[in-house]
Amino acid sequence: xxxxxxxxxxxxxxxxxxxxxxxxxxxxxxxxxxxxxxxxxxxxxxxxxxxxxxxxxxxxxxxxxxxxxxxxxxxxxxxxxxxxxxxxxxxxxxxxxxxxxxxxxxxxxxxxxxxxxxxxxxxxxxxxxxxxxxxxxxxxxxxxxxxxxxxxxxxxxxxxxxxxxxxxxxxxxxxxxxxxxxxxxxxxxxxxxxxxxxxxxxxxxxxxxxxxxxxxxxxxxxxxxxxxxxxxxxxxxxxxxxxxxxxxxxxxxxxxxxxxxxxxxxxxxxxxxxxxxxxxxxxxxx
Ligand code: ASP
Numbered sequence: 001x002x003x004x005x006x007x008x009x010x011x012x013x014x015x016x017x018x019x020x021x022x023x024x025x026x027x028x029x030x031x032x033x034x035x036x037x038x039x040x041x042x043x044x045x046x047x048x049x050x051x052x053x054x055x056x057x058x059x060x061x062x063x064x065x066x067x068x069x070x071x072x073x074x075x076x077x078x079x080x081x082x083x084x085x086x087x088x089x090x091x092x093x094x095x096x097x098x099x100x101x102x103x104x105x106x107x108x109x110x111x112x113x114x115x116x117x118x119x120x121x122x123x124x125x126x127x128x129x130x131x132x133x134x135x136x137x138x139x140x141x142x143x144x145x146x147x148x149x150x151x152x153x154x155x156x157x158x159x160x161x162x163x164x165x166x167x168x169x170x171x172x173x174x175x176x177x178x179x180x181x182x183x184x185x186x187x188x189x190x191x192x193x194x195x196x197x198x199x200x201x202x203x204x205x206x207x208x209x210x211x212x213x214x215x216x217x218x219x220x221x222x223x224x225x226x227x228x229x230x231x232x233x234x235x236x237x238x239x240x241x242x243x244x245x246x247x248x249x250x251x252x253x254x255x256x257x258x259x260x261x262x263x264x265x266x267x268x269x270x271x272x273x274x275x276x277x278x279x280x281x282x283x284x285x286x
Contacts, residue, residue, distance in 0.1 A: 001259035001277050002037040003165045006030050006050050008060050008271030009158030010209040010251030019286060022059055022158075026273030027284040029053040033164055034275040034282065043172035043205075044082055044105065046164040051078075051101040051174045054160035058140045061158040063099060065140050066178025068147035071185045074138040076178055077192040078104040083171035083200030090192035091125075093118040098131040101176045104192075106130065115192065138178070146181060158271070159191055161198065161207030163255040171205040171257060173198040173221070180212065190215035195222035203257055204228055204235075210250025210267055218243045224254055236262040 006029045008022050032053055033046035055063025066074045078100035079090040089108025092115070097103045103125050107116055116124055126132060159177035166172075175198045177191040189212025191197035198207045199221035206221040220239060227235035236254050243250055244266050251265025253272060263272050273284035 001165065002034070002167055003255055003259040003261060003274070003276035004030050004033040004037060004046055004050060004162060005253045005255050005261045005263065005274040006033065006160070006162040006272065007207065007209055007251065007253045007263070008054060008160050010265045010267040010270035011158065012268040018059060022271050023273070023284045023286065025054065025057050025059065026271050027282040029162065030273035030275045030282040030284070033162060037164060037166050040167055043164040043166040043170045044080070046166065047162040047172045047174035048080070048101050048105050050162035050164070051160055051176050052099050055099050055101060055176055059158070060160050061178045062160045062176040064138050065143060066138050067143055067181035068139065069179070069183045069185050069187070072147055073135055073185070074178055075185070076100045076138070076176070077188060078176040079192040079194065079198045080104040080108055080174045081172065081194065081198055081200040081205070082108065083173070083202055083205055086201060088114050088194050090115040090194065091117070091121040092188045092192045093186065094121050094125070095135045096122055096132045097125045098133045098137070101174055102130055104174070114194070150182060159209040161209060161253060163200070163205040163207055163253055165255055165257065165259055169257055171200045171202070171255065173200040173205040173207050175207045189213070190220070195219050197221060204232060204254055206252055206254040208250055208252045209270065210265070211248065214243065214246065214248030215250050217246050218248055220250060220252055232256040232260045233262045236264045240264040240266055
């Protein structure tokens with residue numbers, strides 16, 4: 001069985017007009033990852049390619065189009081985990097790496113460490129020939145206007161993520177974000193934190209989105225472990241129910257080793273897309 005599920009963030013859309021386009025991008029990201037899996041590619045490569053599509057699309061809060069922090073700059077976080085080896089890679093506070101998900105993958109594969117931040121992460125990216133761009137590359141007119149209104153639009157963050165299962169039964173989870181709008185410089189959310197923003201092992205993989213400070217309270221992506229014995233759908237349901245009891249707002253996507261997928265959120269909406277063996281076209285929604 002091969003399968004992939006992606007999300008384009010929990011919260012609410014900046015405008016209703018954006019919704020169909022965003023759902024289409026979720027479907028396209030799922031389809032792109034699925035093609036890789038179909039051609040015997042790895043779950044890691046499928047999840048990375050799906051996330052990269054969102055990073056290059058300026059409507060999502062990852063890569064180009066990220067929300068600005070209080071200083072008017074973009075700071076990016078990313079994370080990835082290979083459920084087979086339990087190796088992970090994460091980066092935070094990055095300002096010039098065009099595709100932070102590629103940096104997370106490179107940290108996982110080429111560094112003896114699991115998490116690099118700020119200048120050190122960027123130096124590592126440069127040494128490994130990742131594309132470097134000026135901070136202004138990430139800043140779109142729309143996100144600049146939001147910044148100028150000084151709005152901490154915490155409900156409208158659109159982090160992106162993907163979980164994939166390949167032909168060899170390996171699961172991978174990948175996440176990329178610009179964090180919450182108008183955040184303090186140096187703020188790190190859940191996304192690059194293993195167990196909170198993302199997790200994968202040989203049973204399931206998950207990626208969270210929403211208010212990072214809430215997600216960390218519940219250690220959301222790892223929390224699924226508490227309930228996985230009763231199936232992925234039940235586990236995801238319970239996980240979000242626990243979060244609600246903690247007054248947290250977030251969403252999560254998850255996938256198990258049989259290719260069963262689940263998603264759940266307690267925010268107004270969450271953009272998602274998925275595709276698995278037997279489906280001719282991807283499905284998506286909010
Ligand atoms: N979880 C992300 C953060 O708090 C934001 C998001 O999911 O949109 O950094």
